[in-house]
Amino acid sequence: MLNLSSVKLTITAMALSVCLSACSSISVKEHFDNAQLESAGFHQRHVELSEGGQLSYWIGGQGEPVLLLHGFGGNATTTWLPVMLSLSENFLVIAPDLVWFGDSFSEGAATITTQRNAINQLMSHVNTKAYNVVGISYGGFVAYDMMVKQAGISKVVLIASPGTFITDQQMSALSQRFEREHPSDIFVPDNREQMRQLFDRTFAQFPDYPSFIDEQIFQRYFAPWKAQKRGLIDSLPTHRDHLLPMVNPEKLPASLVIWGADDQVFTLEQGESLAEFLNAPLLVIPKAPHNIANEHPFEVSKAIKQFINQT
Secondary structure (H helix, E strand, O other): OOOHHHHHHHHHHHHHHHHHOOOOHHHHHHHHHHHHHHHOOOEEEEEEOOOOEEEEEEEEEOOOEEEEEOOOOOOHHHHHHHHHHHHOOOOEEEEEOOOOOOOOEEOOOOOHHHHHHHHHHHHHHOOOOOEEEEEEOHHHHHHHHHHHHOOOEEEEEEEOOOOOOOOHHHHHHHHHHOOOOOHHHHHOOOOHHHHHHHHHHHOOOOOOOOHHHHHHHHHHHHOOOHHHHHHHHHOHHHHHHHHHHHOOHHHOOEEEEEEEOOOOOOOHHHHHHHHHHHOOOEEEEOOOOOOHHHHOHHHHHHHHHHHHHOO
């Protein structure tokens, strides 16, 4: 989701820019974020996908590779910016926009399989055969699929993402908590008001922007590729049923589970079940919402570093 700390730091500059020019506030924020990454040695690049489309990604740092997979809303930088900067001090960080988010898209079907295939093309392009994976929320579903279906993954960190530990009843309960008919109605809002309701339930404290900035956020990060985004959510139960018989925790890479104690999207109970099944340590961050990487980047970065560096 959108990076809260970066938003707070740039709100004054954004407002000034709106007064002085026709540039959108979101464009100013993205320019500011990109400048931070470039100053730290990151480069933004693209991979042409074999099925048609492109995958945009950031790469920077040196050392053992770490792949960061974001969730719904925003893109790689709005989810991971402070984490990217921190991890790049110790690792080679690769942070793509998943297809149909940010500057990435695909001509393939709107499924996790298409996401995984696109990521594999990226990792082949950067010539990385062994790497660690960190996935948050929807990105965690993609990471879970990868750790089950393919070799070459060293360690996995799953953040606020229950993998196959999400039943139809839990999906229904999620819809009820957000007062929506279907889960896709939650994560693919139709307007800025619905988007704001999503933010209010997934952030502990999201800035109260003027409506014109909310509209810019909606148009940049939520309005494009709505049909495909809905397809990604709607196909999750079928993907779960397909993946479940393949999961053997004894053959999976070592993993760490991170959860927010106040997560209103996926309950802490789901995180506890996942960690127990994977025989993985569970880090619970007190008072943290669903968007842990945004509001607790220091704790998340520290935990990732410690886990990957363990022998």
